[in-house]
Amino acid sequence: MILILLGPPGAGKGTQAQRLQDKHGLVQLSTGDMLRAAVAAGSEVGLKAKSVMESGGLVSDDIMTRIISDRLDEPDCENGVILDGFPRTDAQAVALDEMLKSKGLELNAVIEMKTDDNILVERITGRYTCAKCGAGYHDSFLKPAKEGICDKCGGSEFTRRNDDNAETVISRLKAYHDQTAPLLPYYRGKGILKQVDGMAGIDEVTQQMEAALQAI
DSSP, rough: OEEEEEEOOTHHHHHHHHHHHHHHEEEEHHHHHHHHHHHTTTOOOHHHHHHHHTTTOOOHHHHHHHHHHHHHHHHGGGOOOOEOOOOOHHHHHHHHHHHHHHOOOOOOOOEEEEOOOOHHHHHHHHHETTTOOOOEETTTBOOOOOBBTTTTTOOOOOOOTTTTTTHHHHEEEEEEEHHHHTTHHHHHTTTOOEEEEEESHHHHHHHHHHHHHHHH
């Protein structure tokens, strides 16, 4: 099974991807992680990517597609994968389709997590974590039982990501919508676009995901 999860920052893609991995034995493939791994391994395509990055350029669609192709050949991807961060354009979507076809594979589903941007801004800007154990909290939705004390480890120091501010989050959401908008009609036309309510509770989103997969 080969899936693509689409959803803006804060939609919960990471949580749902982990659940899909645990239940179906899928592997989440992040383009950033794959790119760094290919460069570190010194593979032919990794060396090409390294040269481009060192010159300050953007890694081409062809190089990124080859990196994904090589990763799909590894044994842990046998049960299927969840693609994260690729494709972002129509051209990349077409390149991905052609690459999968050459391997006798196909993209089974693209699942879009529909969200409300205003609620997402509140969700993201309110996040903070325990500096000691990394436990996550939120100003409105998930406060420690005792104010200022981590429920899990008893730590009293908390941190927030520098980019979890309203201005940055709004900019990231705009970039997501600009990048993703062209993909939706492409995959809708292929009949593989599924949608779930990303604003529902975590378990409800998981149930919707499973229902979408069963319908394939």
